[in-house]
Amino acid sequence: MKRRLQRINLIALGWLFLLLLGATIAPTSSPPPNLLLTTVAPFHSVHWLGTDPVGRDVWASLLAGARATLQISLPAALLSNILGGTLGAIAGYFGNNRLRIAYGWFAALVLMVSGICALMGPLWQSLGLLVVGAVGLSAGLGWLLSSSRWGSNLLSVPLDDMIQALIALLDSIPLLMLILTVAAIQQPSLSGLIALLTITCWTTPARLLRAATLRTVPLQFVMAAEAAGLPPLRIVRKHIWPTIWPVLLARIPLSIALIIGLETTLSFLGVGLPPEVASWGRLLASSRLAPTAWWLIVCPGTAIFLTIWSLQALTKAKSSTLLASTDVTK
Template identity: 50%
Template sequence: MKAAAFYTRQPRHWWLAVGWLTVVGLAALLAPVTSSPPDFAQLSQPPFLNTRHWLGTNAQGLDVGQALLQGARTVVGVSVPATLLTFLLGAVLGSLAGFLQNTRWRASPELLLSILLPVALSVTIGPRWLGAQLLLLPGLAVLLWLGGRRAFRGWRGVPVPVDTLVMGMISLLDSLPLLVLVLIAAAVQRPSLSGLLILLSLTCWTTPARLMRAATLQVKALPYAEAAEAAGLPAAQIIRRHIWPNTWQVLLTRFPLTVAMLIGFETTLSFLGVGLPPEVPSWGRLLAGIRQSPTDWWLLAWPGLALVLTILSLQLLTQRK
């Protein structure tokens, strides 16, 4: 009954937004895997003049309609996984900051060594060898932890100011122009889909973390959370059973807006020729074709219209009754 009442209360523009996003999702699923060969007899063909190319062709003779479908798959394949990774990272860090604060967690010296040294090496190396770092640094962390257990046997744990560290990282990232930060990081690394997902996740997690931290502080003060803490339950168990089930709705309301933001970032990076490999079709790369053929208005109209409708639809999803 509640679900039926929810859907019947939604305004017409909400349903239009859902309909358009459904079209984009179907386009992403049904888009051809490989592009058709260029039609050199129909270079820069305007739309609606040829039954083979209803939406026209670009300067290389590639079909714009097919590029739109393949670009929809890139939009969905980048924005949705990146948003999920962003929310996962933000939820973990935000809930830890809100629950542990600055004195609750005492970390052993070997654990601090296994975390801080690989992080310092990663910052020193930079994003150029990101794939190798993801393979080698976790192994280095395990070796440091195993060796530290023998070297620091009998040492007491050190209080870790988790809240201060997380809020410091949030303040640092929020003080920088996000788009400029993403552009600089994308320009210095090798274009790849996995690298772009990791880059967007590591730069856009601050808002979910801030929301989760605030929600965790509210839930932590409730009687059942205080009772679980007084009973001596581990922090991970309290967060998993009592904090996350009562705070996930805070992130749910932010999800469409984050997807819209990441779509904008991916399109901007593709338009500038960074982030994704050149062979990956994208709405941004299709928009960039207008620089070679300024008179081909359809290269700007169709991907621009699809981009505006998608971002606007995601924003309308949050305007529910």
């Protein structure tokens, strides 16, 4: 059994290495079309994986699609896990009573968020200036109000309930439907798609890190740090985070696999990426123009399957070892 798992790990690592190598040597844009060689079958003297209905080489399209896949999935997975892990750890440690803020600063914060939401539509073209101005005004208002007797009173912020409510709100909407709706509205771009995937895929890491933090907070070394009077953020950064980070590390490959699946689906439906960017999903979609061109389904489909399978195989092989080495899962 152990040797079988080792062979599976070697196969998965080998495929991911080839994927990274292919993305490195891939062209930066889609291969040019050639209308004289449309829908050429594989094993051609020049196009050994064939061409699509507009004459683009399938091999070059696969390499360019690998580059686009890594350019999107790696940053989006890292950012979403960092965002979700940070929010989950903060929610698990601070709960609903640890974080206290003066009434004056809380009122200024509420007014700032309300003002930005109300003026975002009319001042969309000057959104950056709007945010800077709102932050400056709220800072002055918060300092002024907190100087008063009423504004200096402390208010317990239910941070855990707020983050859990946001997670429940995002999870109540089907993920693909939410991403597809927003991607269809916004202008296609790599950075926009990465931002969209980041703000929609952070909920699962947040739940995992919140649960891990709740199991870590009662431990003696955390209680000793609190008794010593260390600042809460330092306790989270120096004592809790080193204990729970393997949970996030085990989740990252699954996040990459999820984001690859979402990006491929969006590309297949024709949204999310600019037209000049090659994608495995776009290559799959070209099979609708030539239903008999089986290679347009087999080649990108095999690449997608092997990539997602490799990531899941590595996660399954390593997660038990990583989690068993921490107090979180004991």
